[in-house]
Amino acid sequence: MACSLDFIEFVSSQIASAGMVRYRKMFGEYMIYVDEKPVIIVCDNIPYVKEHEAIESMMQSAERGFPYEGAKEHYVLDVSRSDFAVKLVKTLAEVLPYPKSRKKKK
Structure with missing residues (x-):
C-alpha cells in the first residue's frame, strides 16, 4: 500500500518548525528531508527514523519496524506529539x- 499525500503533508506540517521541510516521492513511498538531509522515510503511512545513538535515549519505548523488505530496523516516529517529533x-x-551527490552518467 502506497502512502497518501494527505499523510505526508500532515507529517511535514507537524515537524515544520524543525527547519526547511520538503518531501520526495520514491518508489511509491516518500522521503522527508529537513534542511536537505533525509530524516524520515514514510512507508504505508508509517513514519520511520533511522536508529541512531543520538536519539537512542529519546526512543527507548518507541515501536520499531522495517520500512520495506531488506531494510534495517528503524524507529516508528509518533508524529501526533509535534513537540517531541520536532525535537x-x-x-x-x-x-x-x-546525501552523497550522484555523478551524472555520460
Missing part, C-alpha cells in the same frame, strides 16, 4: 550526513 528531528538533522 527528535532536529537532533537527527544535526548528526545525519548530507
Whole structure:
C-alpha cells in the first residue's frame, strides 16, 4: 500500500518548525528531508527514523519496524506529539550526513 499525500503533508506540517521541510516521492513511498538531509522515510503511512545513538535515549519505548523488505530496523516516529517529533528531528538533522551527490552518467 502506497502512502497518501494527505499523510505526508500532515507529517511535514507537524515537524515544520524543525527547519526547511520538503518531501520526495520514491518508489511509491516518500522521503522527508529537513534542511536537505533525509530524516524520515514514510512507508504505508508509517513514519520511520533511522536508529541512531543520538536519539537512542529519546526512543527507548518507541515501536520499531522495517520500512520495506531488506531494510534495517528503524524507529516508528509518533508524529501526533509535534513537540517531541520536532525535537527528535532536529537532533537527527544535526548528526545525519548530507546525501552523497550522484555523478551524472555520460
